[in-house]
Amino acid sequence: MVFSCEVEAVPLPQTQEAIGIDLGTNPHFLVTSEGEMVEAPRYFQKAQAKLASAQRSLSRKKRGSNRRRQARRRVAKLHRKIANQRKDFHHKIARRLVNKYGTIVHEDLNVIGLARTRLAKGVLDAGWGQFLAILAYKAEEAGRRVVGVDPKHTSQDCPVCGYREKRPLWVREYTCPQCGAHQHRDVAAATNILARSGRAPDRRWARTEPAGMGTAWAVP
């Protein structure tokens, strides 16, 4: 069992520090413009494997039997456990970011077209919608700013000189052919995301926390 409990709602002391975050799936849940990499916790995968085995076991039980009922309860319990672990992880990461930074800039998941790109599966797997909603309400409580920006080309542009180049997904690091800057792909993307906040409109986020994983985050 994982319990998440928040009691404080006191605005934090002001800070001018701003950070860009690039959301990923594997191996990183997110990478910041300062080069910090937050790994996706391994217990997600472990729990998923257990769930798959519990589901197989359920499918073999006879309908209406006691054993089937037990197997169904086991599957439901594992689902709850995974959801709770994920939520707890999201709370911790959001808390860390909100404590440290006055402005947090991320990719706007509502931008049309994003769902068709590399992110399609990741959005569901990593529960980014839930994470961003948690981040938004923690930020609001603390008097911090959270900004969503158009992510187009943020993973292709050199953050130093702006040179645009398409690279295959397996390229983690590269040297810009125009200015020679050596870049980590995701840190470069996070830096571009941060840079875009200057042009992005400030948003007011809904305060309510969604109930389930991957629930849509509301922009009133």
Ligand SMILES: [Zn+2]
């Ligand atoms: Zn460059």
